[in-house]
Amino acid sequence: MATVRFTQHLARFFPALEQDVEVPGATVSEIVRALEDKYPGMGGYLVDDQGALRQHVNIFIGNEIIHDQKRLTDKVEDTDKIFVLQALSGG
Amino acid sequence: MSDSRSTLVLGTRKGLFVMGKKGGDWKVRTVAHLGIPIPYATIDSRTGLLWACLDHGHWGQKLERSADRGATWEALAAPKYPEGEKIKDDLEAATRYLWILQPALGDQPDRIYIGTEPGGLFQSDDGGASFKLVRSLWDHPSRKESWFGGGRDQAGIHSICIDPNDTSRVLVGVSVAGVFESTDSLETWAPRNKGLRADFLPDPDAEVGHDPHLMVASPSDFNVLWQQNHCGIFRSTDGAKTWTDISEKGGPANFGFAIAVHKQSAETAWVVPAISDETRVAIDGKLVVCRTENGGKTWTGHRKGLPQADAYDVTFRHALDLTGETLAFGTTTGNLFLSDDGGDSWRSLGSHFPPIYSVRFV
Numbered sequence A: 001m002a003t004v005r006f007t008q009h010l011a012r013f014f015p016a017l018e019q020d021v022e023v024p025g026a027t028v029s030e031i032v033r034a035l036e037d038k039y040p041g042m043g044g045y046l047v048d049d050q051g052a053l054r055q056h057v058n059i060f061i062g063n064e065i066i067h068d069q070k071r072l073t074d075k076v077e078d079t080d081k082i083f084v085l086q087a088l089s090g091g
Numbered sequence B: 001m002s003d004s005r006s007t008l009v010l011g012t013r014k015g016l017f018v019m020g021k022k023g024g025d026w027k028v029r030t031v032a033h034l035g036i037p038i039p040y041a042t043i044d045s046r047t048g049l050l051w052a053c054l055d056h057g058h059w060g061q062k063l064e065r066s067a068d069r070g071a072t073w074e075a076l077a078a079p080k081y082p083e084g085e086k087i088k089d090d091l092e093a094a095t096r097y098l099w100i101l102q103p104a105l106g107d108q109p110d111r112i113y114i115g116t117e118p119g120g121l122f123q124s125d126d127g128g129a130s131f132k133l134v135r136s137l138w139d140h141p142s143r144k145e146s147w148f149g150g151g152r153d154q155a156g157i158h159s160i161c162i163d164p165n166d167t168s169r170v171l172v173g174v175s176v177a178g179v180f181e182s183t184d185s186l187e188t189w190a191p192r193n194k195g196l197r198a199d200f201l202p203d204p205d206a207e208v209g210h211d212p213h214l215m216v217a218s219p220s221d222f223n224v225l226w227q228q229n230h231c232g233i234f235r236s237t238d239g240a241k242t243w244t245d246i247s248e249k250g251g252p253a254n255f256g257f258a259i260a261v262h263k264q265s266a267e268t269a270w271v272v273p274a275i276s277d278e279t280r281v282a283i284d285g286k287l288v289v290c291r292t293e294n295g296g297k298t299w300t301g302h303r304k305g306l307p308q309a310d311a312y313d314v315t316f317r318h319a320l321d322l323t324g325e326t327l328a329f330g331t332t333t334g335n336l337f338l339s340d341d342g343g344d345s346w347r348s349l350g351s352h353f354p355p356i357y358s359v360r361f362v
Helices: A008-012 A028-038 A041-045 B143-147
Strands: A002-006 A020-023 A058-059 A082-084 B007-012 B014-020 B025-032 B040-043 B050-056 B060-066 B074-076 B087-088 B098-105 B112-117 B123-124 B158-162 B170-175 B178-182 B212-218 B221-228 B232-236 B256-261 B269-273 B289-290 B300-302 B320-323 B328-329 B335-338 B345-351 B355-360
Touching: A002 A008, A002 A028, A008 B087, A020 A028, A020 B221, A028 A041, A028 B158, A041 A058, A041 B060, B007 B040, B007 B328, B040 B098, B050 B098, B087 B112, B087 B143, B158 B212, B158 B221, B170 B212, B178 B212, B212 B256, B221 B256, B256 B320, B269 B320, B320 B355, B328 B355
Parallel strands: A002 A082
Antiparallel strands: A002 A020, A058 A082, B007 B014, B007 B355, B014 B025, B040 B050, B050 B060, B060 B074, B098 B112, B112 B123, B112 B158, B158 B170, B170 B178, B212 B221, B221 B232, B256 B269, B269 B289, B289 B300, B320 B328, B328 B335, B335 B345
16 A cells, blocks of 8 residues: 655644555555545545546655546555645745 | 624635634634635525535536535535536536625525526535535526626525525626526516616616626615625615615715625615726725715725835625624635724734635624
C-alpha cells in the first residue's frame, strides 16, 4: 500500500490524523476515496464537488506533482510515497 | 421598544465572534474558527442552533453548527453540486461560496435554505443534515445565458425572502442576475426585475442581468421589498412585481451593499453608503448611515459617533442588522458600530476586528 503524508494544517480538522498513513489504491482518485473512508469528510477537503483537486491543494507522488488534477487518474504504486500539501497563499 | 435580542454574531475574515450584552456593555464572549473566513453566521431561532458557513482558502466550503453558542461545533456536509452539473457548457459546477443560510419559517420546521456561488439554491428538509440543489431555479433558462459574476467570479445567491403568510412563496436575490420569485413551492421561477436599472448592461432594462446587492422584505408587510442595488436603492410595494428607484438624488444614499428594514414600519430603512463603484470606500473619508422614514422619498444622514476623517470602511451586504431600535454594522476595516436610538447616534464596539462579513442580532 502507498504511504500518504499530510500537511500538518489538516491535523486541525482531523485530530486523529497520523503522520504517515498506508491506504490502498491504484490511482490518486482511489487513494482519496480510501482517505475519505479512513477520515470521513477528508475527501471534501482535497477535492471539489466534481472530484477535481482543489485549487490550493497539491498532491505529489514522490517529488512529482500529479498531472491529472481534474480526474486524479495518475497511477500509484505500492512503494510510492504520496504527499498532500497546501499551496501557499497570502492574507 | 425593548431590545429583545442581546447577542451579536459576527462572521469575519478571521473567524466567528459571539458578543453578549451585560448592562450596557457588549463584550466578546466566544471566538470560534479563528483564522478561517466566515462569510455568514446566524442562529436559527427555531432550534437555537448557531450556524456558520466556512470559506477555507485551501480546503473548500464547509458548514458547521453549534448547540452551545459557539463553544463546540459539529461539521455537516456542505451543499454539493450533483455530478456533471455545469455553470456554463465548458465549466463544471462546484460550491465556491456559501453566501447565505436562511432557516425557513414555522410550518417548515426542518427546512433550511442556503444560497451559493455559482448560483445554486439548496434546500434541506432534515434540519441541515443533507442538502439538495433546487433544480427548478438552477435549470431556469436564463441562468446559463444571462447570469454572471460580479464581485465574485460566478453568480451567487445572497438574499432569500420567505413570505410568512405563504411559505410556498420565496424570492431570491442573485448577483448578477436579479430577483426571482417562486409562488408554487419552488416548482417554477420568474424574474422580478421590472423597474430596476442595470447601467452596466447594453440594455439597462433587461429582464435578467441586474445586481441586487441585498434584498430584504419588510417584516411588517412582505409585499414591501427593498434592495440596495449596484445601481441605487430600489423599493417595491407590490411584492416585487415592479420596483421604484428611491436613491437620494445628489445625496449619499445611492451605492452600497447593506440595507435593513424596520420591524414595524415598512416605510423605514437604513443603508450604509459608499462611493460607487470602482472605488468602494466611505464617501469623502467619512462614515454615514442614511435612514428613510417615508419609503425612500427622503433620506437623512447620521454621522454622530462615526469617524468623519480618514475612514475607508465599506459595509458588506450582510453586515448591518437591527433589533428594535438598536442597529449594528461592521466594516471591511474591522470596525463595529452600534446605535441604541434608531441610528441617530453611534458608538464603537471595537475597531480591531478582522474584516467583517456578517453581523446578526440573535
